[in-house]
Amino acid sequence: MAASPANVTGTGLMEGVTDHINREVVESLAADEPQWLRDRRLEAWSLYERTPMPTTRLEEWRYTNLSRKLKLEELVPLPWEERSFSPESAPARLKDAMARDREASGRLVEIDGSVAWVELAEEAASKGVILTSLRKAVESHPQILEELLATEALPANLGKFQALSAALWTDGVLLYVPKGVRLENPVRVTRWTSQAGRALFSRTLIVAEGASQVSFVDECVSEDLDAQTLASTGVEVFARDGAQVQFVSLQRMGKGPFHLSQQRTLAGRDSTLDTLNVGLGATTARVDLNAQLRGPGANSDMLGLYFGDGDQHFDFNTSQDHVAPNAKSDLLYKGALDGKAQSVFRGVIKVHRGAQGTDAYQTNRNLLLSERARADSLPNLEIEADDVRCSHGATVGQLDQNHLFYLMSRGISRNVAERLVVMGFLGEVLSRLPLGGVVEKVTEIIDEKLHG
Amino acid sequence: MPQNEVVEGLDLDQYKYHFITEDEPVFRSGRGLNEKVVREISAQKDEPEWMLNFRLKALEIYNKKPMPTWGGDLSKLESVLDEIYFYVRPQDKMERSWDDVPPNIKETFERLGIPEAEQKVLAGVGAQYESEMVYHSLKEEWEKKGVIFDSIEDGLKNHPELFREHFGTVIPSADNKFSAMNSAVWSGGSFVYIPPGVELDTPLQAYFRVNQEQMGQFERTLIIADEGSKAHYIEGCTAPMYSTESFHSGVIEIVVKPGAHFRYTTIQNWSNNMYNLVTQRAMVHENATMEWLDGNLGSKLTMKYPSCYLVGEGAHGSVLSIAYSGDGQHQDTGGKVIHAAPNTTSQIVSKSISKGTGRSTYRGLCQVHEGSVNSKSNVECDALLINETSRTDTYPYIEIEEKKSNIGHEATVSKVGDEQLFYLMSRGMNEEEAMALIVRGFIEPIAKLLPLEYAVELNRLIELEMEGSVG
Numbered sequence: 001m002a003a004s005p006a007n008v009t010g011t012g013l014m015e016g017v018t019d020h021i022n023r024e025v026v027e028s029l030a031a032d033e034p035q036w037l038r039d040r041r042l043e044a045w046s047l048y049e050r051t052p053m054p055t056t057r058l059e060e061w062r063y064t065n066l067s068r069k070l071k072l073e074e075l076v077p078l079p080w081e082e083r084s085f086s087p088e089s090a091p092a093r094l095k096d097a098m099a100r101d102r103e104a105s106g107r108l109v110e111i112d113g114s115v116a117w118v119e120l121a122e123e124a125a126s127k128g129v130i131l132t133s134l135r136k137a138v139e140s141h142p143q144i145l146e147e148l149l150a151t152e153a154l155p156a157n158l159g160k161f162q163a164l165s166a167a168l169w170t171d172g173v174l175l176y177v178p179k180g181v182r183l184e185n186p187v188r189v190t191r192w193t194s195q196a197g198r199a200l201f202s203r204t205l206i207v208a209e210g211a212s213q214v215s216f217v218d219e220c221v222s223e224d225l226d227a228q229t230l231a232s233t234g235v236e237v238f239a240r241d242g243a244q245v246q247f248v249s250l251q252r253m254g255k256g257p258f259h260l261s262q263q264r265t266l267a268g269r270d271s272t273l274d275t276l277n278v279g280l281g282a283t284t285a286r287v288d289l290n291a292q293l294r295g296p297g298a299n300s301d302m303l304g305l306y307f308g309d310g311d312q313h314f315d316f317n318t319s320q321d322h323v324a325p326n327a328k329s330d331l332l333y334k335g336a337l338d339g340k341a342q343s344v345f346r347g348v349i350k351v352h353r354g355a356q357g358t359d360a361y362q363t364n365r366n367l368l369l370s371e372r373a374r375a376d377s378l379p380n381l382e383i384e385a386d387d388v389r390c391s392h393g394a395t396v397g398q399l400d401q402n403h404l405f406y407l408m409s410r411g412i413s414r415n416v417a418e419r420l421v422v423m424g425f426l427g428e429v430l431s432r433l434p435l436g437g438v439v440e441k442v443t444e445i446i447d448e449k450l451h452g
Numbered sequence: 453m454p455q456n457e458v459v460e461g462l463d464l465d466q467y468k469y470h471f472i473t474e475d476e477p478v479f480r481s482g483r484g485l486n487e488k489v490v491r492e493i494s495a496q497k498d499e500p501e502w503m504l505n506f507r508l509k510a511l512e513i514y515n516k517k518p519m520p521t522w523g524g525d526l527s528k529l530e531s532v533l534d535e536i537y538f539y540v541r542p543q544d545k546m547e548r549s550w551d552d553v554p555p556n557i558k559e560t561f562e563r564l565g566i567p568e569a570e571q572k573v574l575a576g577v578g579a580q581y582e583s584e585m586v587y588h589s590l591k592e593e594w595e596k597k598g599v600i601f602d603s604i605e606d607g608l609k610n611h612p613e614l615f616r617e618h619f620g621t622v623i624p625s626a627d628n629k630f631s632a633m634n635s636a637v638w639s640g641g642s643f644v645y646i647p648p649g650v651e652l653d654t655p656l657q658a659y660f661r662v663n664q665e666q667m668g669q670f671e672r673t674l675i676i677a678d679e680g681s682k683a684h685y686i687e688g689c690t691a692p693m694y695s696t697e698s699f700h701s702g703v704i705e706i707v708v709k710p711g712a713h714f715r716y717t718t719i720q721n722w723s724n725n726m727y728n729l730v731t732q733r734a735m736v737h738e739n740a741t742m743e744w745l746d747g748n749l750g751s752k753l754t755m756k757y758p759s760c761y762l763v764g765e766g767a768h769g770s771v772l773s774i775a776y777s778g779d780g781q782h783q784d785t786g787g788k789v790i791h792a793a794p795n796t797t798s799q800i801v802s803k804s805i806s807k808g809t810g811r812s813t814y815r816g817l818c819q820v821h822e823g824s825v826n827s828k829s830n831v832e833c834d835a836l837l838i839n840e841t842s843r844t845d846t847y848p849y850i851e852i853e854e855k856k857s858n859i860g861h862e863a864t865v866s867k868v869g870d871e872q873l874f875y876l877m878s879r880g881m882n883e884e885e886a887m888a889l890i891v892r893g894f895i896e897p898i899a900k901l902l903p904l905e906y907a908v909e910l911n912r913l914i915e916l917e918m919e920g921s922v923g
Binding site: 353380397 | 522820837839840841842843844849850852853854856857858860863865866867
């Protein structure tokens with residue numbers, strides 16, 4: 001097919017195509033796959049080739065310079081591999097992460113981009129819930145994938161890395177919850193990355209049918225990696241009419257990796273689709289989250305929490321996309337930055353023409369804990385309907401000295417007082433989505449960082 | 453729709469500055485922008501060589517810089533620029549006495565109420581017609597105290613050292629495409645110097661009028677407020693409504709020296725076919741205060757973000773901005789505050805009203821450099837939407853490198869509340885009056901900072917614009 005001129009610039013052509021990331025890898029992934037999937041991958045690859053690498057001249061990448069942060073030419077994509085996993089012989093950090101999880105309706109472990117272990121509670125299975133490796137689902141549930149994988153929510157034409165993910169994914173998760181089925185406990189996914197210098201591409205597809213209910217916790221863990229490693233996840237969440245979905249991403253990788261998470265949530269009529277993104281680990285972490293309110297009465301709470309130290313760089317790029325009338329979205333992202341850490345929050349509330357009766361709120365608050373930390377915040381509004389209630393706020397500041405003073409006047413040392421104030425600041429986010437297991441883990445990691 | 457026709461009809465009537473003065477300019481450059489035009493302008497002004505070189509260098513920069521792809525829709529601008537006259541000289545020399553101004557130009561400004569205002573409330577008045585200042589005067593008492601209020605050309609001629617020391621230092625030609633353009637073809641504007649310790653108790657005003665069709669106006673203003681001085685400068689702009697587009701691109705440079713206090717007020721009411729792309733910036737030194745009061749009511753597209761560079765300890769900057777966007781208008785306005793010294797404070801308050809297919813955009817930057825300890829900044833944006841076809845955007849950029857700072861931004865968007873309307877109507881107002889009252893209340897925090905005459909004028913303008921907005 002002819003290249004679309006809109007995507008082609010003189011230098012854009014073939015940018016990001018390397019000795020290791022190229023069409024042959026896509027061909028080999030697609031070798032045994034059905035025609036529709038093969039076509040989808042190759043189409044995505046061709047879009048990738050034609051899309052220029054994002055630069056800081058693009059608003060969405062203004063504060064994250066990819067040419068400095070990501071060395072694509074040094075990365076070798078991980079192939080899919082049959083992997084075994086047993087909780088007993090797992091690496092310590094992974095074992096620890098899983099041991100401290102509470103009850104789950106299902107569990108899935110992905111190791112270096114290949115799913116190694118799946119477990120689904122019998123009760124859930126008997127009601128028709130599907131939890132499986134995405135690669136296996138190509139054979140077992142092709143109709144769901146053909147309809148929804150990289151089509152409606154995160155199609156390849158959304159951008160360079162969306163195209164790369166759609167072309168190069170090796171494995172991931174399919175979670176399907178039938179109509180009216182409510183899962184009492186969360187589905188917990190743990191991803192483990194251990195191979196430095198590699199690029200891995202995983203995708204998650206969650207479909208919650210009408211009036212169903214499910215929580216999903218996606219935890220990313222790794223060792224400290226001494227060479228740059230790219231961990232890319234593409235997340236697509238569908239909440240059909242009246243469904244209730246909670247999606248939590250807990251990113252606590254070790255030092256070294258570039259974590260790239262692309263998320264799109266589509267909330268149907270009267271559904272609730274809440275997300276929480278926690279960024280604690282990795283050297284560079286970028287989250288793109290587009291939450292579309294596509295049915296009247298839909299509601300999305302969008303929460304984010306980050307704590308950076310050392311030379312960590314977090315970049316959150318969110319969108320509250322109000323297409324339908326009478327929907328509501330409420331975003332709260334809070335972060336603390338120590339050391340030379342840097343955070344970027346860029347969020348837009350977009351109210352389309354006709355989305356009357358929209359309620360949309362957006363708040364980003366940042367605490368700078370050290371002289372060399374930096375926070376950039378760009379809370380944007382684009383409003384094309386008049387009967388709306390929209391507001392946004394952003395703050396950057398230091399620890400509240402009154403709070404510190406109060407605690408210290410009660411005999412608490414400065415160190416402890418500071419920790420308490422930071423915890424109190426960030427804790428507001430967790431209290432809005434208090435999912436078992438997550439709160440404890442996050443609290444503990446922040447505490448470790450504060451003790452640094 | 454008959455209703456719309458009525459509304460549009462009203463809007464045209466309301467633009468009371470739509471009148472065309474018949475006259476023949478003394479000199480007019482060719483259409484479009486090129487080296488010949490730049491050399492002509494410089495020769496017409498009999499400039500020193502350094503200024504000609506400055507202009508030519510700026511033209512080079514202009515040609516190299518790409519058209520901005522952000523902000524408003526500039527896609528048709530290039531074809532507009534090819535057609536406009538970059539320099540139109542309406543008369544041979546600038547007058548100091550109102551009686552000497554040519555009758556047709558005098559009549560124009562009399563219709564705009566300038567001489568009357570001068571007698572009543574102003575310390576000095578400048579009037580620009582097309583490309584040149586046609587009149588400039590300053591009350592004697594201020595002249596005696598060493599205040600300079602002159603056309604920019606006379607500033608260059610009569611005060612060459614002071615001029616050269618500051619010109620182009622606050623806004624370099626290469627700052628952006630339109631500052632480069634202005635640097636190449638600037639003509640008219642004011643040169644203001646307030647000596648140390650002198651406090652003007654009434655404002656200086658410059659009035660800008662574009663009369664010709666397809667005309668580009670490029671005024672350049674340089675203001676130096678010396679230590680401990682205090683002054684207020686007001687600019688107003690109007691043009692008749694033509695079917696073709698006109699272009700205005702000003703550069704305003706202000707140096708606010710230690711302890712000085714300067715306020716710059718713009719009431720921009722260009723006709724709705726005007727591209728208005730302006731760069732305004734103040735360098736604010738130790739314990740000095742700069743206040744921008746920016747009212748944008750007219751033009752087709754305005755892109756304008758008055759800036760305060762807080763470079764001295766204890767400096768304070770504020771930007772208060774009101775934007776009104778009616779049918780087909782886009783006001784892309786806001787403000788920038790750069791904290792580059794300790795203990796600096798700033799405030800941006802922006803209020804916008806979008807009506808019909810109008811679009812108001814707030815675009816702002818708050819930057820705190822490392823080492824600017826104890827900086828405080830607060831940004832507040834409120835947008836009011838009148839119709840379902842109206843649009844508003846908010847794009848604040850907040851870039852903080854200093855831990856010991858306190859930065860906040862807040863914005864709200866709303867429509868005029870039914871409860872508010874109902875309440876006022878239950879008190880016997882009709883819907884239109886109620887709407888106008890609510891809108892006046894909305895802009896009141898900024899309007900009250902204007903000298904009374906201007907506040908009244910602003911309220912009246914808003915009221916006129918709001919007529920026919922109901923239903």
